[in-house]
Amino acid sequence: MISRKMMGCGFIGRSAVRAALVALLVLAAFGGAGTECATPASDPGSIVSGSQSVKVGTKAFQVNYVRVDLGDPRVRLRVVLGQDRVGGTEDLLSMAARAGAQAAINGTFFNAYVDGPYKDPVGTLIRDGEFVHRGATGTVFAVTDGNEVRMEPARFKIVGATNGLWTWPGNWYAYWINRTPTSQNYAGIFTPARGRRTGATDGVSVVVRDGVVAAIGRGEQEIPEDGCVINFQGSEEGLAARFAVGAAVEYKVVMSDGSDRTGFWGRVSQGLGAGPRLVSGGKVSYSAESAKAEGFTEAKILSMSSARSGLALTKGGDLLAVTCAAATMAQFAQVMQALGAVEAMNLDGGASSGLVYEGKYLTKPGRALSNALVVLVDER
16 A cells, blocks of 8 residues: 655645645555645646655665656756866855756766866766767757756767868867876867866867957966967877968867757756666667777776666656665666656766755755756746
């Protein structure tokens, strides 16, 4: 027999009926007891939170979640950066409050144990249509301004031009956006999303203001508010010869095959790359082999048990932001399927696993975070 409690949820009228029906459906899918609450300040059908014990095999997993109705035109998703810059870290609750969000979940992996001011993210990050970090592994969660959502193993590359020439001798390329150089050979772009400084202490740095080369120097340079700094190191320094003070400079992020981002990827406003993929077409798609194909090699992804965070899409078009007590990735995939996921992917976990709803923690991370996905509800 399934028991059910709704304590202090403030449901009223038809919204109460809808929320109760949602709750019963959740219970039916979860196969356990739990709670689900909606804030009185918003339509309970738009965003609700809950907790649940989900049984997979003989083991039960404690789950916290936020369910978001992506069909509500008031709902928006947004990527938020720690300290509002790539490489910064901040408390998840603080990020949610600063963004004015009703809910937030931790985002992609980041270099949490690196000393210094830059704890760079690992996955792709797209904020307000701008690539603020380029990743090269995993699955990308992406959403348009109209709340069209996809989870895909999308890969991108950066190509550039000088004086309008996208082919030799005017073309150039970069591997990274807003990423601290960690190898001898490097080609990267630093935009205002990085903050004031690049963190690149070596190589040739091309300073671009308002689409024109303003200066060429070495190492650390201040990032213009209306431009970027392009840094070349090691074997890539030869590319700097294609730039001259006064030259026009532009770049774009294209698909990995060199084609322009059109269709859905041309409309994406927010994106967050993490992974691995857990559920596809309603079926568990995770395996150690599939994770390796996405570029994951560490035991904490492939075999170990840890606190987990993830995103899921349901058949009805809702988004689930989920945190789960210690589970292997295979177990977490089954948990997500049990929650009704048609599509699901993993996010950063362990001490990063965190979930906020209405200014309070449902799951508190053990550290400051690099980035988050937040849920905003516009007043209309």
